[in-house]
Amino acid sequence: MSYLVLARKARPQTFDEVVGQRPVVKTLQNSILRDRVAHAILFSGVRGVGKTTLARIMAKAINCEHGPAQNPCNTCKSCLAITAGASLDLYEIDGASNRGIQEIRELKEKIRFLPTSSKYKIIIIDEVHMLTPEAFNALLKTLEEPPAHVYFMFATTELHKIPITILSRCQRYELKRVAPVELGGHLRNLAEADGVQIEQGALDLIVREADGSVRDGLSLLDQVFSFGEKEISTDDVIQVLGLVSREVILKLTRALLEQDPVTAFQALDETFSYGMDLKRFTADLLGCFRALILCKIKGCDELLDDISQQELALFQELADNHSTQTLHMKLTLLMQGVEEMRYSGQPRLAIETTFLKIIQSSDVIPVATLLSRLDTLLAGGSQQDRSQMGEGTGESVSSMVKKKLPQSPVADKKTKSKQAVEVNSQPEKPAGSAAPLVPTEQARTEQHAPEAGISPDDLPATPAELQVSPDENPTPHIEPHQRSVRRDWMDFIAYVRERSVWMAQDLQRADSVKEQGTELLLHYADPANCTLLRKDDTQKKITEFVLDFFQKELSLHFVLPDQSSEATPEGSESPLKERHLLANDPLVLMTAEIFNGQIGDIRVGPRFR
Numbered sequence: 281m282s283y284l285v286l287a288r289k290a291r292p293q294t295f296d297e298v299v300g301q302r303p304v305v306k307t308l309q310n311s312i313l314r315d316r317v318a319h320a321i322l323f324s325g326v327r328g329v330g331k332t333t334l335a336r337i338m339a340k341a342i343n344c345e346h347g348p349a350q351n352p353c354n355t356c357k358s359c360l361a362i363t364a365g366a367s368l369d370l371y372e373i374d375g376a377s378n379r380g381i382q383e384i385r386e387l388k389e390k391i392r393f394l395p396t397s398s399k400y401k402i403i404i405i406d407e408v409h410m411l412t413p414e415a416f417n418a419l420l421k422t423l424e425e426p427p428a429h430v431y432f433m434f435a436t437t438e439l440h441k442i443p444i445t446i447l448s449r450c451q452r453y454e455l456k457r458v459a460p461v462e463l464g465g466h467l468r469n470l471a472e473a474d475g476v477q478i479e480q481g482a483l484d485l486i487v488r489e490a491d492g493s494v495r496d497g498l499s500l501l502d503q504v505f506s507f508g509e510k511e512i513s514t515d516d517v518i519q520v521l522g523l524v525s526r527e528v529i530l531k532l533t534r535a536l537l538e539q540d541p542v543t544a545f546q547a548l549d550e551t552f553s554y555g556m557d558l559k560r561f562t563a564d565l566l567g568c569f570r571a572l573i574l575c576k577i578k579g580c581d582e583l584l585d586d587i588s589q590q591e592l593a594l595f596q597e598l599a600d601n602h603s604t605q606t607l608h609m610k611l612t613l614l615m616q617g618v619e620e621m622r623y624s625g626q627p628r629l630a631i632e633t634t635f636l637k638i639i640q641s642s643d644v645i646p647v648a649t650l651l652s653r654l655d656t657l658l659a660g661g662s663q664q665d666r667s668q669m670g671e672g673t674g675e676s677v678s679s680m681v682k683k684k685l686p687q688s689p690v691a692d693k694k695t696k697s698k699q700a701v702e703v704n705s706q707p708e709k710p711a712g713s714a715a716p717l718v719p720t721e722q723a724r725t726e727q728h729a730p731e732a733g734i735s736p737d738d739l740p741a742t743p744a745e746l747q748v749s750p751d752e753n754p755t756p757h758i759e760p761h762q763r764s765v766r767r768d769w770m771d772f773i774a775y776v777r778e779r780s781v782w783m784a785q786d787l788q789r790a791d792s793v794k795e796q797g798t799e800l801l802l803h804y805a806d807p808a809n810c811t812l813l814r815k816d817d818t819q820k821k822i823t824e825f826v827l828d829f830f831q832k833e834l835s836l837h838f839v840l841p842d843q844s845s846e847a848t849p850e851g852s853e854s855p856l857k858e859r860h861l862l863a864n865d866p867l868v869l870m871t872a873e874i875f876n877g878q879i880g881d882i883r884v885g886p887r888f889r
């Protein structure tokens with residue numbers, strides 16, 4: 281008794297029978313009807329999506345005696361010969377085992393002659409990416425000018441391994457994974473044709489395992505059929521395919537999220553007692569977390585179509601109870617654990633440790649929530665808010681912020697600022713008091729309103745200055761104290777840079793700056809460095825910037841070497857001469873040589889000494 285596996289028995293013989301791949305099928309059918317079939321066609325896609333099947337149907341359609349038609353007739357001599365694998369004009373070559381130049385030479389020899397019984401000779405090379413570079417080269421010329429009586433069909437799972445010179449000579453068709461709905465429908469039809477009743481849950485499991493590959497789906501269905509029953513339940517499939525019950529996985533996911541170690545460990549034990557494969561088990565668990573995160577993202581519904589409606593409702597409910605950040609953090613922990621498990625001598629222990637870690641990690645409070653709570657508090661929020669934020673856990677809001685949000689913009693800004701204010705809670709003060717929050721608010725003011733003229737200097741420097749008793753207004757009015765040219769010149773350049781980069785650069789080239797009465801003296805040893813700045817409209821702009829920044833009306837005065845003796849304010853040598861000396865300093869020259877560099881800019885003057 282000979283048994284034909286489903287994958288062969290159910291192989292499509294016409295375009296209409298192909299599962300999925302509608303756009304590709306439609307294009308191929310049109311090319312036949314319009315007599316515009318390319319002489320070299322390349323099908324790519326993952327295993328079992330119909331690459332060689334489509335190539336064979338194409339071969340039949342091209343050679344069909346009743347063609348051209350949308351589908352091969354499957355009754356003429358040519359069609360029958362191809363179906364039986366007996367056509368003399370169809371060469372099917374496995375690229376993996378015939379990969380050398382010799383095989384390609386033989387092939388070229390064969391196609392020199394006209395077809396024996398059909399209209400065309402058709403060459404199908406499967407796994408074409410396995411050919412050697414020499415073999416590909418030998419094919420190039422033929423592909424460029426193929427004989428009129430020859431068609432090439434290539435199939436590959438690894439498109440990137442095919443030389444670009446070959447790719448550019450082929451018409452390419454990319455086959456997609458078959459959608460779960462289509463694959464499920466196909467498998468159900470096959471089961472019904474075999475007189476087998478299959479539960480929807482069982483079918484869903486097979487489809488999920490097949491992962492978009494029709495051949496994998498058929499092999500799994502075959503395996504389940506061999507189980508012998510005429511009615512197949514979900515449990516049968518779980519048992520036959522060695523899967524972990526979805527229920528157990530869901531129970532475990534819920535336990536991990538709801539910090540329930542007992543259920544989590546029981547679920548793990550249950551999977552072990554069934555002798556489940558740990559790798560597959562963790563993959564399923566990761567899949568659950570992925571689904572939960574997708575549930576959180578609006579518009580991702582179609583990415584979840586391998587999950588049944590019933591399960592989807594469960595996922596949605598679970599996802600609604602936790603923030604995206606929490607789900608993300610737990611997924612990250614799980615992924616790390618799975619990675620560790622892979623290299624561990626004690627995989628079960630490794631995964632148990634990971635579960636503990638996940639359970640112990642508490643929920644993440646989104647940054648936005650924390651900030652809005654802070655705002656409420658600062659705006660004289662209710663006592664309830666305060667207890668929510670701090671007193672409940674016995675720590676102050678500020679320390680919570682610090683602990684939970686090390687990467688938050690507020691914290692980041694704080695550490696970067698020279699005048700960073702320590703926000704940690706003061707041990708002598710009651711937890712939850714509003715006082716330590718003030719710096720955070722100020723840091724935010726600074727962040728949100730740099731234009732308002734509040735520089736880091738304007739912030740009080742010590743926490744002592746910030747202590748405000750709860751009765752007082754928690755946001756004290758900040759006196760903008762006077763900025764000075766001497767101290768804040770670099771900040772001024774930064775201020776200008778935000779408005780005009782070149783002006784800032786030229787201002788920075790000044791050898792020294794000095795405030796003298798109502799004048800701002802800019803010393804330039806090299807007049808070329810301030811040519812543009814000295815233009816009237818630019819001077820006007822800078823004067824405005826100075827007024828805005830320093831809150832002082834100062835008139836610009838450029839001091840150049842030939843203009844007055846002021847050009848050398850402090851040094852005995854002129855800056856220009858000093859620059860020349862520096863540029864020719866043996867140490868500088870040697871450094872430039874070692875680093876193969878050039879001297880870009882020489883700055884002299886009090887600021888750079």
Ligand SMILES: [Zn+2]
Nearest residue numbers: 344353356359
């Ligand atoms: Zn035919």
